[in-house]
Amino acid sequence: MPAASIVWLRRDLRLADQPAFHAAASAGPVIPVYVLDDDGAGRRKPGGAARWWLHHSLAALERDLDERGSKLILRRGDAAAALAAVARAAGIAAVHALHHYEPWEIAAEKAVAGALDLTLHDGAYLAPPLTVRTGSDKPYRIFTPFWRALGATMPPADPLPRPHLRAPANWPASDGLDDWHLVPTSPDWASGFAKEWRAGEIAAHDQLDDFLHRVGDYEEDRNLPARDGSSRLSPHLHWGEISPGQVWHALAGNRGKGADTFRSELAWRDFAQNLIAQFPDYGDEPYRPEYARLAWRDPMRDAAAAADLKAWQRGRTGYPIVDAGMRQLWATGWMHNRVRMIAASFLVKHLLIDWRHGERWFWDTLVDADYGNNATNWQWIAGSGVDASLFSRIMAPLVQSAKFAAGDYIRHWVPELAKLPDADIHDPADRPRGYPEPLVDHRAARERALAAYRHARAAS
Ligand SMILES: Cc1cc2nc3c(=O)[nH]c(=O)nc-3n(C[C@H](O)[C@H](O)[C@H](O)COP(=O)(O)OP(=O)(O)OC[C@H]3O[C@@H](n4cnc5c(N)ncnc54)[C@H](O)[C@@H]3O)c2cc1C
Structure with missing residues (x-):
């Protein structure tokens, strides 16, 4: 029997169109391993909501592997040390994995490559980050030309089928998934998640199939919060339960406006990885230095700012x-x-609180929390990014709410306002009992933000 190899899984929790599985299965028996490393230096561990998703995604993958006579080996700790221990136990050295671009994943890849025979494969993005380049051979920093250049290289390679998995002679020991306590118990703040989501590769494809019936309306409906207009594929894509290549090919040459716009949104995901591959601390540091000098209201030092952050x-x-x-x-x-976009802009500009507080809150509360996408979008909204909206473009939340017909959305999520008619719901003149007065006045907040920005610019 040929020697087995390890497939080191991270945010690529699928069997089909998974080049690491494909390569390992073509060579011999496969040992799929997921390592939970919460404490590595410089590592951002998944936030609470992401851990909930991770639990259910790993459980789904365990089921899929079991059905194919395989297993998922779970280990905790430093990835290089954990994989080396599995390799020792199995008497092998070959490891296959997909390339990932978070700075801590790049560091982990280097450490694993130092200890074992690691082969990295592309497959998490439409094109490998940094490979789409300008005429002067530089990676892109602006979305529109990036998308034009990426689009010219499309379609991506045809998706790979599910591999036939052979079991090794002996299975190494595994942790029990439940013992990792990734899901909250008391209090169970995630009780609403299960009504909304189903994790795993099968669920991801069901979600895509459902969206394909609606993609024709995407162009208009994606901006209306009260409609189910977008794909809701973000957690599935983040955790790699479905590949962007599979999504691209499922559109099967649909040239409608909805499908075209959807492809460009998918390209933002690639663009964000290109940014973190160029600027690894993009989630922690503003690209434009004047934003580090802006006189933000600091929730760590100012009680009023802390109360506003909490209210948000x-x-x-x-x-x-x-x-x-x-x-x-x-x-x-x-x-x-x-x-x-509206909520992020409100935190940064109306409340004058540094975007990094919002980025961290989203990191902890989004099931699709993604270092590249989150940082890119927060820096875009704040105006501090490489490719960003102007700071002076301050979104008016009440105007946006009416423009995008958010009445039913508000009624659903803010039950105190459920009885208000459309004319009142965006900005209720008489606040029903229990619903707060606005934290800030729009005009005054706008002036305050613009003055702070002017000051920071003048000081640079
Ligand atoms: C402040 C802020 C923070 C964000 N943080 C995240 C995050 O942590 N993780 C995340 O996946 N998205 C993030 N986004 C982008 C976007 O809001 C979500 O990807 C989208 O809402 C997910 O819903 P969907 O799958 O229905 O999207 P669709 O509209 O159906 O888009 C399809 C896919 O394209 C990608 N995509 C769409 N819009 C963007 C975008 N602006 N940037 C990057 N990729 C995009 C996503 O993978 C998405 O699943 C953030 C946006 C803002 C304004």
């Missing part, structure tokens, strides 16, 4: 559209994209 997190700002979004996030681990 809890969905009690007195701005119905912001509160609806923040409550949707807490209840389901996901928020509609348009509302993510």
Whole structure:
């Protein structure tokens, strides 16, 4: 029997179109391993909501592997040490994995390559980050030309089938998934998640199939929070339960406006990885230095700023559209994209709180929390990023709420306002009992933000 090899799984929890599985299975028996490393230096461990998803995704993968006479080996600790221990126990050295681009994953890949015979494969993105380049052979920093260049290299390779998995002569020991306590018990703040989501490869394809019936309406509906207009594939894509190549090919040359716009949104995911591959601390540091000097209201030092941050997190700002979004996030681990933009802009510009506080809250509460996507979007909204909206473009939440017909969305997520008619719901003149007054006045907050920005610019 040929020697077995390890498939080191991370955010690529699928069997089909998974080049690491494909390569390992073509060579001989396969030992699939997932290592939970919470404490590695410089590592951001998954937030609470992401851990909930991870638990269910690993459980689904365990079931899929069991059905194919295989197993999922779970280990905890430093990835290089854990994989070396599995390799020793199995008497092998070959490891296959997909390439990932978070700075801590790149560090882990180097450590594993130092200890074992690691082969890295592409497959988590439409094109490997940093390979789509400008005429002067530089990676892109602006989305539109990036997308034009990426689009010209499409379609991606045809998706690979599910591999035929052979079992090794002996299985190494594994942790029990439940013993990792990835899901909350008391209090069970994730009780609403299960009504909303089903994790795993099969569920990801079901979700895609459902969306393919709606993609024709995507162009208009994706901006309306009250409609189910977007694909809701983000957690599936983040955890690699489905590949972007599979999603691309499922659109099967559909040239409608909806499908075209959807492809460009998928490309933002690739673009974000290109940014973190160029700027590894993009989730922690503003790209434009004047933003580090801006006189943010600091929740660590200023009690009023701390109270405002808490009100934003809890969905009690007195701005119905912001509160609806923040409550949707807490209840389901996901928020509609348009509302993510409004809520993020409100924190940074209306409350004048550094985007990094918002980025961290999203990191902890989103089931799709993704280092690249989260950082890229927060820096875009704040105006501090490489490719960013101007700081002076301050979203007016009440105007946005009416423009994108968010009435029913607000009624659903802010029950205190459920009885209000459309004319009142975006900005209730008389606040029903229990619903707060606005934390800030829109005009005054706008002036405060613009003055702080002017000051930071003048000081640079
Ligand atoms: C402040 C802020 C923070 C965000 N944080 C995250 C995050 O942590 N993880 C995350 O996956 N998305 C993030 N997004 C992007 C976007 O909101 C979500 O990807 C989208 O809402 C997911 O819903 P969907 O799958 O229905 O998207 P669809 O509209 O159906 O899009 C399809 C896929 O394209 C990708 N995509 C779409 N929009 C973007 C975008 N703007 N940037 C990057 N990729 C995109 C996602 O993988 C998404 O699943 C953030 C946006 C904002 C404004």
